[in-house]
Structure formats: C-alpha cells, structure tokens
Amino acid sequence: xxxxxxxxxxxxxxxxxxxxxxxxxxxxxxxxxxxxxxxxxxxxxxxxxxxxxxxxxxxxxxxxxxxxxxxxxxxxxxxxxxxxxxxxxxxxxxxxxxxxxxxxxxxxxxxxxxxxxxxxxxxxxxxxxxxxxxxxxxxxxxxxxxxxxxxxxxxxxxxxxxxxxxxxxxxxxxxxxxxxxxxxxxxxxxxxxxxxxxxxxxxxxxxxxxxxxxxxxxxxxxxxxxxxxxxxxxxxxxxxxxxxxxxxxxxxxxxxxxxxxxxxxxxxxxxxxxxxxxxxxxxxxxxxxxxxxxxxxxxxxxxxxxxxxxxxxxxxxxxxxxxxxxxxxxxxxxxxxxxxxxxxxxxxxxxxxxxxxxxxxxxxxxxx
Numbered sequence: 205x206x207x208x209x210x211x212x213x214x215x216x217x218x219x220x221x222x223x224x225x226x227x228x229x230x231x232x233x234x235x236x237x238x239x240x241x242x243x244x245x246x247x248x249x250x251x252x253x254x255x256x257x258x259x260x261x262x263x264x265x266x267x268x269x270x271x272x273x274x275x276x277x278x279x280x281x282x283x284x285x286x287x288x289x290x291x292x293x294x295x296x297x298x299x300x301x302x303x304x305x306x307x308x309x310x311x312x313x314x315x316x317x318x319x320x321x322x323x324x325x326x327x328x329x330x331x332x333x334x335x336x337x338x339x340x341x342x343x344x345x346x347x348x349x350x351x352x353x354x355x356x357x358x359x360x361x362x363x364x365x366x367x368x369x370x371x372x373x374x375x376x377x378x379x380x381x382x383x384x385x386x387x388x389x390x391x392x393x394x395x396x397x398x399x400x401x402x403x404x405x406x407x408x409x410x411x412x413x414x415x416x417x418x419x420x421x422x423x424x425x426x427x428x429x430x431x432x433x434x435x436x437x438x439x440x441x442x443x444x445x446x447x448x449x450x451x452x453x454x455x456x457x458x459x460x461x462x463x464x465x466x467x468x469x470x471x472x473x474x475x476x477x478x479x480x481x482x483x484x485x486x487x488x489x490x491x492x493x494x495x496x497x498x499x500x501x502x503x504x505x506x507x508x509x510x511x512x513x514x515x516x517x518x519x520x521x522x523x524x525x526x527x528x529x530x531x532x533x534x535x536x537x538x539x540x541x542x543x544x545x546x547x548x549x550x551x552x553x554x555x556x557x558x559x560x561x562x563x564x565x566x567x568x569x570x571x572x
Contacts, residue, residue: 230262230454232368236325236335236361237266243357244350246337248315251325253333254290268315275313285322286336293324293331297351301338319345323354325362332365398428449488450480450515453495457513464503472508474499478515487570490547491520494555497544498522498566505529506564518572521565528559544568 233251241249248267255261265273285306289296298304301320317338325333335358340346401424407417444452454476461474483491495513499522502511506526514521541557544566548555553570 229365229368229372230451232364233262233264233333236333236364237264240335240337240354240357240361241266244321244337244346244354245341246321246346247339247341248317248337250336251333252286252290252336254331258290260286260290272313272315276311277313285320286334289322289324289334290331293326293334295324295351295355296320296322297346297348299345315339321346321351321354323351323358325358325365327362327366332362335361400424401428444485444488444492448480449483449491450478452492453478453513453515456496457499460499460503472503473510474503474513475510476513476515478513481515481517481572483518483570483572484551487551487553490551490553491515491568491570494544494547494566494568495520495522501541501566502526502564508563518570520568520570522567523563523565525563528561528564530559 233253237249237251240246240251246267248265250263250265252260253262268276285296285301285304288306298320299318301307301317304320319338319340321337321340323335324331325335335354337346337354340350401421404417404420404424411417447455457474457476464472464474499511499513502508502522502524506524506528508524508526511522511524511526514523545555547553548568548570551570553568556567556569558565558567
C-alpha cells in the first residue's frame, strides 16, 4: 500500500515538474495534455480552454496526428458531452462514452472512443480548462483511482496555467512600457532634429547665398538618419527574447486568426506550422518582421480565405489563397515589399515573391 502511494506521488510529481518548466500558456497546455495521458496511460487526451461564449478558445490534443486532426475538422463547439462539461463542470467517468445520452455530433473521421474520463481544471470558482482522457491502454477502463489521480494532477495544472497567464500578462505590460519609451525617444531625439531640419531648409530658401544653410541641412539630415537607425535597432520585438521565434509567430498568428475581419462578410483562417529554430537575434528579428508584413499584405489586400505561415530551418513561407497581384510590376512595393527585401538583404537573406490570381507566396531564406 505504501509502495503504491509512493509510486503515485512520484508519477504526479514528475508530471507536474514537466508542466512547470514552461512559461508560455500554449506550451503549458501541450505539456499538461501529454503528462496527463502518460500519467493515466490513456491513448487519447485533450485539453479544452473555455471562451466567453460557451465554446472553446483553445483545444489541444494528444494521440491524434496532424493529418487526422485536419480530417476531423473544426474545434468542438456547443454540443455533445464536451459542451455539457462546459456548462456543468463535474467529473465525468464513463465505461463507454458512446452510450451516454449527451454523446452526439462526432465527426466521421474522429477516432473511436470508448472509456472516458473528464476532469475540470479550476482556480477557485473559475474553470481554466477541462482535461479529457479516452481509451485507457490497460483493460478495464478508467478506475476510481485514475479519477482521483487526475483530479490531483488537475489541481497542480491549474497553478501552472495561472502562472503562465500571469507571466504572459506581465510580458505584455513590459512590451507596452518599452513601446512608450521608444515613442519618447523618437519624439525627443528624431522629431526635434527633423524640426531643426525644416527650419534650416526654410532659411536656405530665403537666403541670398544658401550654400552654408544647405550644408547645415545635409548635416542635420545625416544626424537624424543616424539617430533614427539607433532607435529602430532597439525595435527588436521583446517577445522574441522571452518566447523565441516560433512561439512569437504562433501567438501573432493566433491573434490575427481570432481578430481579423475582412470587411467582406467572412473571417479568413490564419494558421501556423513550425518548430523552434536556432537563428542569430538579428536574423530572428528580420524573419519576424517579414512575416508580420507579409501577413498584413495578404489579409489587407488579398481578401484570402486562408493564410498559412510555415517556419523551417533557414526558411519562412507565408502563403495565401487571395486575389494576388502583379509581382513583376512591383504594384505592392508601396505596401512593404521593398522594406521586406531590404530587411532580407541586411542579414544576407533572399526574398522571393510569387503571385497569381489564385494566391501569393512570400518566401524568405536566411543563413541557418
């Protein structure tokens, strides 16, 4: 009995430690799902984070491949057993989920589920998420001991999720403060220099011999450009230092996917694929900014149904199925293409743009 209890506590401790090593919310969700599946020895696991509309803001799975997940389709919404647990967050342990009255609406491509265990992750009265497990590998289904173990793990997972949320909010505040500081820098240094430049240029226009004034204009212009470059150099996204390139892009894409509206009656899907890559900090900043610019151009001007961002070793690709443009004529150079090319060249990279009436592909290759 004592040996079983020690083994259980060790298993929970190992799972909790795996979760608390991570700071970003997305990573924490992924590790919670993986740790829960290993802890209870379940073939399938998922974690749903509720939104403010009675559905799921995020839904992370374990045991289902990317290809299977694509075939399954959209996130589960307000129906079936999962929706029931959103409204009534009691623990659910079923020998066969298919026999439950609330079982409905499962896509045909969904794996066949039998035994089921669902446990809420709570912080006081707030439900942070719900862990779903299905198909225990050992025969006999989930036991009362499994339920107790998952409840214990969920209590610790709540702490990890809360800490990750607080970390991200603190990080966002830091970014806001940094932007305010840079705004002050621009106003105090560059804006004043440009004001002097304007006055000197006006004096040159009215001077009998403007050569001295024009030389002063040239000097002021060089100084303003130098100070502007110094400020821009500090504009490396702060999130890159904390989250890394892949996670920063994933968060940016997630925000656009939820918030962007085309103004034409539909919301384009914005997706991200990729894992962490190791690049010098200046190259990371270029990749991130190029991705932002390409995304903005695609969403703002292409009216796409879907935009896909892919990050791989030494390469970024932003692909959309929008209306395209004449890349050869450079019709979008006023919308950031020239800036993207300059950024790529500044780190020894290469930017290619292919566009047609069926979509656009922006590809950036950088030294790995």
